[in-house]
Amino acid sequence: xxxxxxxxxxxxxxxxxxxxxxxxxxxxxxxxxxxxxxxxxxxxxxxxxxxxxxxxxxxxxxxxxxxxxxxx
Numbered sequence: 001x002x003x004x005x006x007x008x009x010x011x012x013x014x015x016x017x018x019x020x021x022x023x024x025x026x027x028x029x030x031x032x033x034x035x036x037x038x039x040x041x042x043x044x045x046x047x048x049x050x051x052x053x054x055x056x057x058x059x060x061x062x063x064x065x066x067x068x069x070x071x072x
């Protein structure tokens with residue numbers, strides 16, 4: 001992934017990859033204020049079972065999401 005991409009474009013790319021390669025959905029925290037359960041990042045959810053894969057408290061950054069997608 002190019003470090004020169006904008007965060008929005010990078011997020012879109014990772015969303016497509018998650019769905020296409022793993023059957024996962026990338027969810028972004030929409031809370032208006034930061035707290036213990038909403039840390040302003042992302043979580044990965046399995047599309048078919050609606051179970052959490054990573055980022056229980058929306059604590060993943062885009063680098064973390066990319067790492068999860070690269071893992072086998």
